[in-house]
Amino acid sequence: MARSNxxxxxxxxxxxxxxxxxLISNFKLAYNLLRRPDGxxxxxxxxxxxxxxxxxxxxxxxxxxxxxxxxxxxxxxSRIYRPTTAEEPQPNIAELEKPVTAAVVPVIIFFHGxxxxxxxxxxxxxxxxxxxxxxxxxxxxxxxxxxxxxxxRYPCAYDDGWTALKWVNxxxxxxxxxxxxxxxxxxxxxxxxxxxxxVALRAIESGIDILGSILLNPMFGGQERTESEKRLDGKYFVxxxxxxxxxxxxxxxxxxxxxxxxxxxGPNGRSLEGIKFPKSLVVVAGLDLIQDWQLAYVEGLKKxxxxxxxxYMEQATIGFYLLPNNHHFHTVMDxxxxxVSSDC
Amino acid sequence: MLRYDSTSSSxxxxxxxxxxxxxxxxxxxxxxxxxxxxAGYKVRSSELRQVAQRLERLETAMGNSPADFSQLASxxxxxxxxxxxxxxxxxxxEFAEPPPTCSSDFIVDxxxxxxxxxxxxxxxxxxxxxxxxxxxxxxQQSLDNQLTVVTAMEEDSGIRLVHMxxxxxxxxxxxxxxxxxxxxxxxxxxxxxxxxxxxIGKVAGHFIDALSRRIxxxxxxxxxxxxxxFENEILHHHFYEACxxxxxxxxxxxxxxxxxxxxxxxxxxxxxxxxxxLQWPALIQALALRPGGPPLLRLTGxxxxxxxxxxxxxxxxLRLAELARSVNVRFAFRGVAASRLEDVxxxxxxVNPKEAVxxxxxxxxxxxxxxxxxxxxxxxTVLSWIRGLNPKIMTVVEQEANHNQPGFLDRxxxxxxxxxxxFDSLExxxxxxxxxxxxxxxxxxxxxxxSCEGSARVERHEPLAKWRRRLSGAGFRALxxxxxxxxxxxxxxxxxxxxxxxxxxxxxxxxLGWHSRPLIAASAWQAVPAWDNRMSSS
Numbered sequence: 001m002a003r004s005n006x007x008x009x010x011x012x013x014x015x016x017x018x019x020x021x022x023l024i025s026n027f028k029l030a031y032n033l034l035r036r037p038d039g040x041x042x043x044x045x046x047x048x049x050x051x052x053x054x055x056x057x058x059x060x061x062x063x064x065x066x067x068x069x070x071x072x073x074x075x076x077x078s079r080i081y082r083p084t085t086a087e088e089p090q091p092n093i094a095e096l097e098k099p100v101t102a103a104v105v106p107v108i109i110f111f112h113g114x115x116x117x118x119x120x121x122x123x124x125x126x127x128x129x130x131x132x133x134x135x136x137x138x139x140x141x142x143x144x145x146x147x148x149x150x151x152x153r154y155p156c157a158y159d160d161g162w163t164a165l166k167w168v169n170x171x172x173x174x175x176x177x178x179x180x181x182x183x184x185x186x187x188x189x190x191x192x193x194x195x196x197x198x199v200a201l202r203a204i205e206s207g208i209d210i211l212g213s214i215l216l217n218p219m220f221g222g223q224e225r226t227e228s229e230k231r232l233d234g235k236y237f238v239x240x241x242x243x244x245x246x247x248x249x250x251x252x253x254x255x256x257x258x259x260x261x262x263x264x265x266g267p268n269g270r271s272l273e274g275i276k277f278p279k280s281l282v283v284v285a286g287l288d289l290i291q292d293w294q295l296a297y298v299e300g301l302k303k304x305x306x307x308x309x310x311x312y313m314e315q316a317t318i319g320f321y322l323l324p325n326n327h328h329f330h331t332v333m334d335x336x337x338x339x340v341s342s343d344c
Numbered sequence: 345m346l347r348y349d350s351t352s353s354s355x356x357x358x359x360x361x362x363x364x365x366x367x368x369x370x371x372x373x374x375x376x377x378x379x380x381x382x383a384g385y386k387v388r389s390s391e392l393r394q395v396a397q398r399l400e401r402l403e404t405a406m407g408n409s410p411a412d413f414s415q416l417a418s419x420x421x422x423x424x425x426x427x428x429x430x431x432x433x434x435x436x437x438e439f440a441e442p443p444p445t446c447s448s449d450f451i452v453d454x455x456x457x458x459x460x461x462x463x464x465x466x467x468x469x470x471x472x473x474x475x476x477x478x479x480x481x482x483x484q485q486s487l488d489n490q491l492t493v494v495t496a497m498e499e500d501s502g503i504r505l506v507h508m509x510x511x512x513x514x515x516x517x518x519x520x521x522x523x524x525x526x527x528x529x530x531x532x533x534x535x536x537x538x539x540x541x542x543x544i545g546k547v548a549g550h551f552i553d554a555l556s557r558r559i560x561x562x563x564x565x566x567x568x569x570x571x572x573x574f575e576n577e578i579l580h581h582h583f584y585e586a587c588x589x590x591x592x593x594x595x596x597x598x599x600x601x602x603x604x605x606x607x608x609x610x611x612x613x614x615x616x617x618x619x620x621x622l623q624w625p626a627l628i629q630a631l632a633l634r635p636g637g638p639p640l641l642r643l644t645g646x647x648x649x650x651x652x653x654x655x656x657x658x659x660x661x662l663r664l665a666e667l668a669r670s671v672n673v674r675f676a677f678r679g680v681a682a683s684r685l686e687d688v689x690x691x692x693x694x695v696n697p698k699e700a701v702x703x704x705x706x707x708x709x710x711x712x713x714x715x716x717x718x719x720x721x722x723x724x725t726v727l728s729w730i731r732g733l734n735p736k737i738m739t740v741v742e743q744e745a746n747h748n749q750p751g752f753l754d755r756x757x758x759x760x761x762x763x764x765x766x767f768d769s770l771e772x773x774x775x776x777x778x779x780x781x782x783x784x785x786x787x788x789x790x791x792x793x794x795s796c797e798g799s800a801r802v803e804r805h806e807p808l809a810k811w812r813r814r815l816s817g818a819g820f821r822a823l824x825x826x827x828x829x830x831x832x833x834x835x836x837x838x839x840x841x842x843x844x845x846x847x848x849x850x851x852x853x854x855x856l857g858w859h860s861r862p863l864i865a866a867s868a869w870q871a872v873p874a875w876d877n878r879m880s881s882s
Contacts, residue, residue, distance in 0.1 A: 013396075018392050018393065018396060019377050019379050019380050019387075019392060021396060022380065022387065022392060022395055022396050022399065022428070023380060023383055023385070025396070025399045025400075025403070026385070026399060026428060026432075028403075029399065029402055029403060029406065029435075030425075032406060032413055032414075033413055033414060033416075033417035034414065034417070035414060036414040036415075037414065042414065042417060042418060044827075044830065044831040044834045044835070045417060045418070045422075045827055045831070047830075047834065047846070047847070047848075047849075048422070048425070048827045048830040048831070048849050049422075049425045049849075051383060051384020051385065051425065051426060052384070052848055052860075053384070054490060054492040054860070054861065054862065055492050055493060055494070055860070055861075056490050056491060056492065057491040057492070057493045058490065058491050066492075066493040066494070066495060067492075067493065067494040067495070067859065067860050067861070068494070068495055069494065069495070069859055075843045075844050075859070077494075077859055077860055079860075092510070093491070093493070093506075093510060093757050093761075094503070094506040094507040094509075094510045095503075095507070096493060096495065097495075097503065122860050123384075124382065124383050124384035125383045125384075128382045128383065145860075322383065323379045323382075323383070324379070325379060
């Protein structure tokens with residue numbers, strides 16, 4: 001048993017820089033401590049371990065942030081990130097919600113990852129990522145602090161995403177000058193990508209326009225064991241066992257992984273043919289064990305005639321987008337920037 | 345436009361302090377991996393490889409019995425997750441067997457069958473800007489420059505009110521008192537149209553009053569507190585009941601004190617502000633239940649002198665003594681009456697060299713920060729004699745706010761957001777008159793921050809980052825509060841129905857906040873032994 005562990009460790013050391021390996025391994029081991037075999041989660045320890053950062057209304061590298069309570073009933077907070085402008089390098093504190101001035105300002109609603117269970121909008125890694133997105137896309141980013149499993153199962157995360165979408169869509173100060181509409185993109189990594197998909201679905205049904213969806217290593221799955229899952233199990237920071245645990249924690253009790261939340265184009269899913277679904281940018285890491293499900297998702301969109309661009313990053317592991325020290329990171333950031341700006 | 349904190353670059357003692365704090369094993373900032381720092385972890389680049397190896401060992405150890413680990417994790421007490429090297433070591437101590445022989449450090453190169461020393465990690469891609477790997481992590485600058493805003497503003501009139509408040513404060517700062525005065529009138533009118541139940545609207549009225557007082561009484565005006573010490577105690581008690589901030593402070597400090605007193609038979613707690621002694625019954629009871637039996641507990645309570653011949657300190661002491669007697673804890677009390685903390689001299693505390701001493705300061709140290717940054721300002725004097733007592737522990741709880749900035753507008757802005765968040769959290773309290781009196785308690789703080797100056801302004805709150813520097817510079821090192829204290833504080837919060845409270849861990853200190861904004865921070869300290877300190881005496 002120890003032998004194959006050594007092989008696994010050596011393999012993933014070969015493909016990521018040292019500090020990335022340390023970061024993701026640390027998460028992996030810490031998360032192992034938090035998941036209990038009986039399906040409960042050590043939330044106190046998780047919050048103790050999570051490295052958080054406060055919002056900062058003073059700009060740092062041209063980006064400032066502030067938290068907004070979107071829904072008092074569920075204590076739903078979101079962190080808003082805005083770029084400073086040439087005219088106003090130091091925002092007036094009383095005008096954090098000052099109307100955006102450009103002709104077109106993309107507003108990216110971001111759902112952080114963590115397999116529906118870990119992290120928060122104010123986790124350091126996601127605060128950093130959101131700030132990058134602001135600079136990259138000249139966008140306003142709204143990072144949603146959705147309720148997590150196992151304390152809050154399906155559909156809480158989607159409900160919170162939907163609440164945030166309605167909130168964003170109804171902010172006069174987020175309307176682009178060109179057409180007095182809010183130019184909305186949905187984005188997320190891991191479980192956040194899954195949430196983005198489902199919120200997009202609800203948006204279509206309610207007539208809110210979504211300009212595009214960006215899914216980074218989105219979390220999908222199914223009952224079947226796919227080839228990539230068998231081949232890559234335990235090799236690059238992630239095991240099938242932990243994936244199963246998180247689905248059991250999120251999905252309604254008694255449901256299996258062919259539930260449409262987990263497997264949107266599976267036996268219980270529905271075709272999106274004829275539906276005006278937003279264009280999607282889907283990033284798949286070649287060393288992610290759930291890639292077969294992510295590729296099936298892309299196929300599902302294509303079959304339904306939806307516009308989708310797949311970025312398959314062959315040697316990338318999960319979390320490659322957290323630190324800017326690898327070429328996958330830069331490639332993906334470039335593509336995201338093009339994807340968001342193509343509507344100007 | 346960056347704002348630099350003038351206090352950190354002034355007094356000579358602060359540069360001296362950096363060398364003394366490095367002697368208490370703080371790594372030099374330049375070597376910290378910048379990318380991991382951005383993720384909240386402090387690891388020296390030179391140590392990365394070692395940390396990685398230890399993570400591997402930990403993984404191997406955990407691989408052997410995965411189901412046990414969540415249970416072990418629940419029971420273990422873990423500290424300071426930001427310091428990754430120490431964190432991994434502590435986990436290894438909890439979970440791992442002794443280290444294996446060096447085999448894990450080598451891999452055999454399959455091409456020429458030579459053993460290659462652990463060089464499996466890839467170097468960064470050639471076109472990746474290398475300079476970002478080890479950016480100089482200027483902690484001081486980034487932490488001084490923070491303004492955290494949580495808002496739930498919905499209506500235009502609320503936004504307009506904030507606008508006017510800021511403009512008015514700006515006028516006050518620049519001396520344009522006539523415009524400021526007319527703005528006061530406008531704002532009072534606007535108040536009638538604003539939702540004053542929660543958020544900015546709720547607190548705006550208090551800020552308008554405070555500004556008004558500042559303008560009409562002239563600079564340096566305004567009394568320290570609205571009323572007598574007796575009134576303050578009542579308000580304090582209701583603030584204690586209405587929201588969890590003081591309970592969190594007491595609870596966290598007591599936990600740390602209890603641990604520090606472990607194994608000592610004679611212990612002495614010095615409380616910098618006794619009030620109604622609300623903190624101490626829990627400690628007395630915990631000591632009573634200590635395995636091996638309770639120690640002899642002495643409590644020295646400092647407080648303002650009472651008028652009319654009452655000795656309120658002694659009254660509190662008597663009640664605590666009664667409680668101690670009922671649980672068989674040998675107890676002695678001494679009251680020290682002083683109008684100001686800086687008037688207290690160490691000899692008044694009558695510390696016995698054989699006792700383990702705990703110094704407990706709940707929201708008192710900031711009162712010692714005078715407006716002038718002189719060498720022997722009250723804070724330096726007091727910290728110096730505390731150090732002289734060589735306490736086993738000093739527990740410090742302070743408001744997590746930057747209310748001591750020299751610029752009035754900056755202070756005003758910070759206070760506006762801090763207190764609106766605090767008021768918002770009070771909304772969760774349904775009990776009267778606790779809630780109303782708690783609001784008055786907070787209102788008085790606002791009044792002091794906004795309308796007072798000079799020696800009258802005692803609410804000189806500074807954030808944890810500044811206290812860390814100050815205390816390190818004064819010869820103290822941090823004792824970390826661990827996962828058990830965190831967990832118990834979190835569980836305390838679930839007793840309150842309000843869902844917006846959260847406890848956060850920050851490099852060994854704990855803070856309690858509302859809606860992701862920390863409002864109060866607790867830390868524990870110990871004097872660095874004199875022979876360890878290479879700093880020139882202050």
